[in-house]
Amino acid sequence: MTSPKEDPAREVSERELLAAVDGRRDLVGDALRDALADDDDLGAALDALRDERDALSVALKRAQPELGGLDADDVSELVARAMAKADAPDEVRISPRGLGWGALAGGLAVVSSAVAWVALQGSPTAPLSQVSQSLRLLWSLGATLDRVVAMLPGAWTTVAAVAFVIGTGLLWGLKAIEHGKRIVLPAAGALLCVWTLGAAQAHAYDVEGPWPAPDPLVEVDVVAQPLPAALEAATRSCGLGLVYGLDDTRLVTLHAHGVPLREVLDAMLGPSAAVVRFTGHMLVIEPRASSVGATAEPAPANASPSAPVVTQPVAAAAPLATAPVPGVRLEDVLTFGGDAHVPAGRDVREVVTMGGDARVEGRAFGNVVTMGGDADVAGVVVGDVVTMGGDIRIRPSGVVHGQLQSMGGDVVREDGGASVSSGSFAFPGAIPPAAMAVPRHEDGEGAGFFALVVQTAEAGLRYALLFLGALLFAFFAPERFGRLHQAVRRAPLRSIAGGAVGMIAGSLLTLVLCITIIGLPVAFVLVVSAFVAACAGLATVAHLIGQALPLRALEDKPVLRLGAGILALFLVTRVPFFGWLAFLLALAIGLGAVLLTRFGRNDVAVDP
């Protein structure tokens, strides 16, 4: 006879027995369940074990002070210190060793991506060319905007007033987001001064009609000559005649070698209330209609009478690029919400559409700019073709002398029925139909892939530079970096809102400052500050992304986190469309954190 204690059927695993005692039915096997169902003694035994367990729990809790654990004072002290941490900036400290390794890795990434980019471009000067193209794009947009604004009643004065109202409203909005008070009044005052002065000074001289492309280069040296004589020497050097009808005969000294004519005019005419017109072989400078009789500056005592100075073009001068019929006054084509069409045989100056497509079959001597529409060129465009949110399509008969810039759209060249599609390209210089092709690759698919590779290499370079900059920022200003970090974490919604408002207000302000001559230095400072702020903001967001990545290897390694976050941001922004949105979101939230914390100087409260 076997006693119950020796019955093999009563043998169960330690774990099962524990689970049964602790009421974890889900962990009890069938054998023990069966045994319990059959045997009341077994149930009683488990009850006894449960009682023992409960008694042990009570005894251990009672004995807690003897167990060497934290007492109530310890708990209060530790919790108070930890809660103080909740109010302190996030700690993102990079050790000198981490900086060294990070700089090495970042440097290698910069060099390799730069080499790849330059190699893919096929020319070491390609990056510089892109910079010049970007500057030209800005110039084209500015010039187009200038034309559009000139059509409005009050022109730039109206724009300045509206911009002031909008800008002030945006700043108030920013203040409401930030809960600060000190920025608004000084900023609004400064804006009022800048915009009022700027509006008064904006483009004191105006250019009418098409401007020669490429801009003629001036080669001249004159010392202490009256302005008309200096201008005559300058225009003669480019093979142009001059008609000068201003009263301004101040003495000027000019040394210009290979300087574009437009720059020379900017420097010499400056604030004069004049109109400059290019007729194909002559440059006509005359007083602006509204300011005839109101002299911009008093003529010097030794000034000559204000009779127009007329000089003839140099006989041997070569004809310039495509030019309109001399004497014909060109019109701008501007549409809001509709399409713009320049039919064959018609000559116009600028073509600007907002919310509509532009189709050029005739000749446009200025730029073709569409916002939210496509541009279709079957004729001739002397200036640039720029689309924002639309495609550029160049027909087989289409000729563009300037650049093609499509932001958020494709550039499509039709060539005998076949079309070449690409992302966004700039083609400097005159582009005859036969020569206009995507660089390096002739076939459509290859061109698209090649463009993608070039863009990826370029983006890689930018992100590698961002990593290096972020590394330096986090190393030399860890507290500020920590505050930015904290701001994004604590107030993500307000950061996004602040960033969005900041971007709109900054763009508006920069635009106005750029167009008003007097505001250019301020605009430069603003652009540089915005660039630095954007980099700091993106670095912050990248670090947070790195922190959120579920990788054990990144824990307590800020350099690796930063690198991983920037890599993740880079990869996400490579995704078509969504990537652009993700980048904008990251930029907005990062920039917002920078604005809310005053570049990491102040703490930010938690979002309500």
Next chain:
Amino acid sequence: MLAGALPFPIVAIEAPSARRRPIDEASNALARRAASGDRRALEALLREHARAIGDVCRVIAGPEDGKDAAQEALEKIVVAIRSFDADKGSFRAWALTVARNVCRDRLRRRGLERRLFEDPGEDGMVHVMSEAPDAERVTYARIESRKLAAALETLPEAMRLAVVLFHVHEASYEEIAAALGVPMGTVMTWLHRGRKRLRAAVEAANGEGGA
């Protein structure tokens, strides 16, 4: 009669109490509020779990460094509370895991890293009836706290920690396993053997006291 009609045997096993659920929902609700920026919820959460964190740190980092490690762990929890995902597990398990990682990092920095949680070996078989304690043998109710603490000290560190987390801090098997980074079966073995050893130690202590 009814039991015979059922397709499964009726087993008289105590239903799991709220405190023994794999996930402590009350703490998780508090943690959600803390993660959304509620300072009071965060402070309440820290107060609730500070002792358990302190015990984990004391065992892993050692008695000298335990308090500093607990401080660092609490600060990490404050900083990282937003990354806590209540859908993935309990706050207690997460917080104790943070504490364990902090302790390991501290040990690693000091070159003292060690393998703390050894596998207890195969799950042993026991005779259920022999496991049942006699009423005369179970004397936890009368034992002095000092003696109980001394008996607890005789257990291996990992086993002691599992017993303390379960019996004092009311952590579930799953939470202890997650916090210590070991399989749940290991935790169960530790608990089972820990109770057995404690019982023996207490009996021995009582015997000495009575003698």
